[in-house]
Amino acid sequence: xxxxxxxxxxxxxxxxxxxxxxxxxxxxxxxxxxxxxxxxxxxxxxxxxxxxxxxxxxxxxxxxxxxxxxxxxxxxxxxxxxxxxxxxxxxxxxxxxxxxxxxxxxxxxxxxxxxxxxxxxxxxxxxxxxxx
Amino acid sequence: xxxxxxxxxxxxxxxxxxxxxxxxxxxxxxxxxxxxxxxxxxxxxxxxxxxxxxxxxxxxxxxxxxxxxxxxxxxxxxxxxxxxxxxxxxxxxxxxxxxxxxxxxxxxxxxxxxxxxxxxxxxxxxxxxxxxxxxxxxxxxxxxxxxxxxxxxxxxxxxxxxxxxxxxxxxxxxxxxxxxxxxxxxxxxxxxxxxxxxxxxxxxxxxxxxxxxxxxxxxxxxxxxxxxxxxxxxxxxxxxxxxxxxxxxxxxxxxxxxxxxxxxxxxxxxxxxxxxxxxxxxxxxxxxxxxxxxxxxxxxxxxxxxxxxxxxxxxxxxxxxxxxxxxxxxxxxxxxxxxxxxxxxxxxxxxxxxxxxxxxxxxxxxxxxxxxxxxxxxxxxxxxxxxxxxxxxxxxxxxxxxxxxxxxxxxxxxxxxxxxxxxxxxxxxxxxxxxxxxxxxxxxxxxxxxxxxxxxxxxxxxxxxxxxxxxxxxxxxxxxxxxxxxxxxxxxxxxxxxxxxxxxxxxxxx
Numbered sequence: 322x323x324x325x326x327x328x329x330x331x332x333x334x335x336x337x338x339x340x341x342x343x344x345x346x347x348x349x350x351x352x353x354x355x356x357x358x359x360x361x362x363x364x365x366x367x368x369x370x371x372x373x374x375x376x377x378x379x380x381x382x383x384x385x386x387x388x389x390x391x392x393x394x395x396x397x398x399x400x401x402x403x404x405x406x407x408x409x410x411x412x413x414x415x416x417x418x419x420x421x422x423x424x425x426x427x428x429x430x431x432x433x434x435x436x437x438x439x440x441x442x443x444x445x446x447x448x449x450x451x452x453x
Numbered sequence: 454x455x456x457x458x459x460x461x462x463x464x465x466x467x468x469x470x471x472x473x474x475x476x477x478x479x480x481x482x483x484x485x486x487x488x489x490x491x492x493x494x495x496x497x498x499x500x501x502x503x504x505x506x507x508x509x510x511x512x513x514x515x516x517x518x519x520x521x522x523x524x525x526x527x528x529x530x531x532x533x534x535x536x537x538x539x540x541x542x543x544x545x546x547x548x549x550x551x552x553x554x555x556x557x558x559x560x561x562x563x564x565x566x567x568x569x570x571x572x573x574x575x576x577x578x579x580x581x582x583x584x585x586x587x588x589x590x591x592x593x594x595x596x597x598x599x600x601x602x603x604x605x606x607x608x609x610x611x612x613x614x615x616x617x618x619x620x621x622x623x624x625x626x627x628x629x630x631x632x633x634x635x636x637x638x639x640x641x642x643x644x645x646x647x648x649x650x651x652x653x654x655x656x657x658x659x660x661x662x663x664x665x666x667x668x669x670x671x672x673x674x675x676x677x678x679x680x681x682x683x684x685x686x687x688x689x690x691x692x693x694x695x696x697x698x699x700x701x702x703x704x705x706x707x708x709x710x711x712x713x714x715x716x717x718x719x720x721x722x723x724x725x726x727x728x729x730x731x732x733x734x735x736x737x738x739x740x741x742x743x744x745x746x747x748x749x750x751x752x753x754x755x756x757x758x759x760x761x762x763x764x765x766x767x768x769x770x771x772x773x774x775x776x777x778x779x780x781x782x783x784x785x786x787x788x789x790x791x792x793x794x795x796x797x798x799x800x801x802x803x804x805x806x807x808x809x810x811x812x813x814x815x816x817x818x819x820x821x822x823x824x825x826x827x828x829x830x831x832x833x834x835x836x837x838x839x840x841x842x843x844x845x846x847x848x849x850x851x852x853x854x855x856x857x858x859x860x861x862x863x864x865x866x867x868x869x870x871x872x873x874x875x876x877x878x879x880x881x882x883x884x885x886x887x888x889x890x891x892x893x894x895x896x897x898x899x900x901x902x903x904x905x906x907x908x909x910x911x912x913x914x915x916x917x918x919x920x921x922x923x924x925x926x927x928x929x930x931x932x933x934x935x936x937x938x939x940x941x942x943x944x945x946x947x948x949x950x951x952x953x954x955x956x957x958x959x960x961x962x963x
Contacts, residue, residue: 336763337766340770343766403762426762
């Protein structure tokens with residue numbers, strides 16, 4: 322394993338971003354954050370993430386569009402959409418390598434998903450996604 | 454006159470002058486008109502009353518034929534009467550009296566009573582006519598007849614009653630209204646047409662009238678001869694004798710049944726309409742309230758999800774990095790977890806309530822939906838579950854939403870039985886519909902609350918915010934179904950969900 326998997330967290334709510342960042346960081350991921358779609362696209366161009374934790378409903382560009390545009394730079398990245406109810410939920414679920422988790426997100430489940438996704442590309446840190 | 458009458462001496466009567474004076478005095482003061490004529494019909498004298506009655510002065514009348522005082526055709530016949538009498542002795546009027554018509558100087562005629570006597574004196578026969586003007590009496594009688602006709606012809610019942618209720622008079626209107634002919638009614642007691650429950654009122658009314666109280670009308674009921682109860686409006690007047698003592702009670706009674714019916718009908722309609730309007734108004738307010746609650750619920754739910762998520766994340770992080778050997782720490786994390794789950798449930802309810810999820814209409818089997826719902830819930834051993842599911846009943850609707858309704862109803866039933874009981878759940882076909890019944894033997898809902906259990910935020914439970922049933926109702930309606938409840942306090946409740954039934958075409962497997 323050359324380097325830690327890179328996770329991009331995008332949510333317009335700083336509290337959500339920070340709390341997730343802390344967990345992911347503790348799990349050993351290389352974490353980058355953004356608080357809107359435009360920032361996310363810009364950051365993704367630089368870091369080429371392995372996966373994204375993406376809020377769907379955000380001011381400006383929504384999470385679905387953000388993920389689609391971000392994937393231009395990192396086409397193999399998986400996406401965990403996080404949402405309250407949204408009419409985009411169904412569409413988001415049809416995206417390639419995507420998961421839709423409803424808010425408040427069951428973080429344990431999310432960690433498992435990330436572990437599974439990173440394992441598929443051989444970039445996982447641990448099997449169960451638990452903080453050691 | 455020199456002799457005093459007060460002496461009473463018979464001697465004065467013997468004096469011819471006195472007698473004449475006395476007779477003249479009688480003539481002069483008599484209220485009857487007295488006219489004398491000779492056998493040729495010529496007027497010989499006329500007293501002041503006659504002068505007044507006919508409007509002639511005696512001096513003008515004397516020597517004229519008495520025909521003067523008669524209207525045609527008697528005027529022309531009078532001479533003939535006299536002649537006939539003188540020749541044959543046939544009397545038309547002499548010695549008797551009769552009502553005839555007289556004519557005044559001004560040509561007007563009037564009724565009068567005339568009696569004629571014949572006196573033979575030295576110079577021949579004279580006839581004396583005594584005339585009594587009947588104009589006033591006739592007028593009074595006419596008046597009375599007219600009043601009687603009015604009374605008799607009135608459509609109102611007009612009666613005269615003694616104070617003990619004995620009927621003295623009974624007009625045609627009373628016959629028509631009450632069905633008793635005057636012959637039957639007169640002598641009968643008025644109580645016979647007063648229904649039992651109105652007797653006291655009727656007696657009091659009569660007593661008050663007889664005491665001379667200012668009266669007044671009475672709205673009451675009467676019973677007709679054929680037993681029909683009618684509404685009547687009565688006015689009463691006391692009739693007094695000449696000595697001022699009250700004699701009897703006269704009443705006018707009107708049948709107001711129709712009027713009352715119309716009025717009651719009108720009142721009923723107004724009441725009905727008012728009720729409808731009030732209900733429409735209440736419904737509007739309810740809908741507005743629901744819409745507001747929906748908006749608020751959605752907004753709050755949405756806003757609270759992020760902070761809840763942060764708490765959840767932070768708690769997860771802490772649990773992962775903290776020494777969990779300390780039971781207090783572990784317990785604290787569990788508490789946070791439970792509180793989060795409860796909050797999450799509330800948020801979920803709010804979200805469900807706020808949106809109108811369009812049902813995904815498919816055909817599904819009712820018993821399967823019930824089983825799915827039962828499977829997704831945990832039952833403590835104190836609750837026994839009694840299933841009575843008719844299989845092969847297919848409903849049309851969104852199975853997820855229906856299951857959600859059933860889960861709500863079952864949860865509700867469980868919560869209504871904190872110390873245990875029986876949950877009975879059944880489904881059956883019911884006139885083109887499928888009815889799923891969820892019954893508990895729990896605390897029940899008091900009468901005034903049964904209509905409110907489907908209102909948001911109405912809850913009898915300590916936990917939850919009472920959106921389970923409103924959501925269920927809304928889902929039921931979205932699926933063209935309905936939901937209702939029957940409940941008895943301390944005995945339990947039965948919730949009934951009715952859904953449109955899908956009739957399977959023959960041959961198609963269920």
